[in-house]
Amino acid sequence: MIALAADRVGRRFGRTWALRDCSFEIPDGSVTALVGVNGAGKSTLLTLATGLLAPTEGAVRVLGTAPGSRGIHPRVSFLAQDKPTHRGFTVAEMLRFGRELNPTWDDEYARRLVDEAGVGLDAKIRTLSGGQRTRVALAVALGKRPELLLLDEPIADLDPVARDEVLRMLMAEVADTGTTVVLSSHALSELGNVCDHLLLLGSGRVRLAGDVDELLRSHRVLVHEPAGAHHVVEARGSIRLVRTEDPAAGTAPNLEELVLAYLRTEDAS
Numbered sequence: 001m002i003a004l005a006a007d008r009v010g011r012r013f014g015r016t017w018a019l020r021d022c023s024f025e026i027p028d029g030s031v032t033a034l035v036g037v038n039g040a041g042k043s044t045l046l047t048l049a050t051g052l053l054a055p056t057e058g059a060v061r062v063l064g065t066a067p068g069s070r071g072i073h074p075r076v077s078f079l080a081q082d083k084p085t086h087r088g089f090t091v092a093e094m095l096r097f098g099r100e101l102n103p104t105w106d107d108e109y110a111r112r113l114v115d116e117a118g119v120g121l122d123a124k125i126r127t128l129s130g131g132q133r134t135r136v137a138l139a140v141a142l143g144k145r146p147e148l149l150l151l152d153e154p155i156a157d158l159d160p161v162a163r164d165e166v167l168r169m170l171m172a173e174v175a176d177t178g179t180t181v182v183l184s185s186h187a188l189s190e191l192g193n194v195c196d197h198l199l200l201l202g203s204g205r206v207r208l209a210g211d212v213d214e215l216l217r218s219h220r221v222l223v224h225e226p227a228g229a230h231h232v233v234e235a236r237g238s239i240r241l242v243r244t245e246d247p248a249a250g251t252a253p254n255l256e257e258l259v260l261a262y263l264r265t266e267d268a269s
């Protein structure tokens with residue numbers, strides 16, 4: 001099944017097209033890295049998927065239906081970039097909101113996630129570290145037992161240890177529950193360990209999308225080698241990243257090298 005699909009989606013703000021002609025499909029159970037430079041349209045795309053924003057053109061489908069105009073889909077959780085945990089409340093109060101607002105709420109599960117983060121239920125949100133706050137916000141997002149979890153830069157403000165902890169926790173939960181995750185991030189080196197699907201936006205358009213292994217297989221790094229008939233994505237001095245089906249050419253890139261090459265170039269396809 002397809003968890004999230006876009007068919008020629010565009011979204012305009014005044015004269016600015018934040019997204020244009022975006023078509024893609026994100027399979028059920030995948031963990032998708034949503035990447036792109038600042039202003040590429042990542043947050044806009046995630047917000048369209050929640051239904052909190054409507055496309056100007058085209059159609060979005062979430063878990064097989066059009067996102068409703070009456071708020072977020074009951075089986076979708078969204079963690080916005082600013083992680084709106086209310087700083088004056090306690091962790092227990094945050095969990096109570098989750099329970100009251102979500103019919104599918106799993107209180108035992110949410111409490112376990114908070115406990116594993118080493119956070120007390122009586123702690124005020126404002127006393128928590130950035131990493132702990134993110135983990136409480138994730139516990140609230142996951143406590144809803146979503147089929148689709150949309151995370152907008154969840155690890156942006158975390159130190160490397162906290163990033164690692166949060167991503168490990170997330171991956172363990174996803175492996176257990178099969179939740180589909182779409183995760184926007186600039187932390188390219190971390191994404192290779194957690195994502196099996198990629199959606200790369202550039203200037204509001206889909207530049208590259210698909211299964212990570214397939215994308216890595218169809219690209220090679222050539223050093224001091226002519227590109228020949230291969231399609232050159234990026235050339236930097238004697239190093240070229242090319243798109244090719246020839247497994248004998250050069251060496252395989254890693255996800256960070258692949259994404260960086262596309263982010264650095266404007267007109268690669």
Ligand SMILES: Nc1ncnc2c1ncn2[C@@H]1O[C@H](COP(=O)(O)OP(=O)(O)OP(=O)(O)O)[C@@H](O)[C@H]1O
Pocket residue numbers: 013014016017018036037038039040041042043044045
């Ligand atoms: N509410 C809005 N009103 C006007 N313009 C907007 C609005 N939201 C987004 N935009 C514009 O749409 C474009 C895409 O913005 P968006 O926030 O989706 O990018 P992003 O990829 O999430 O960026 P970042 O990595 O910096 O978070 C930008 O040009 C931005 O200025």
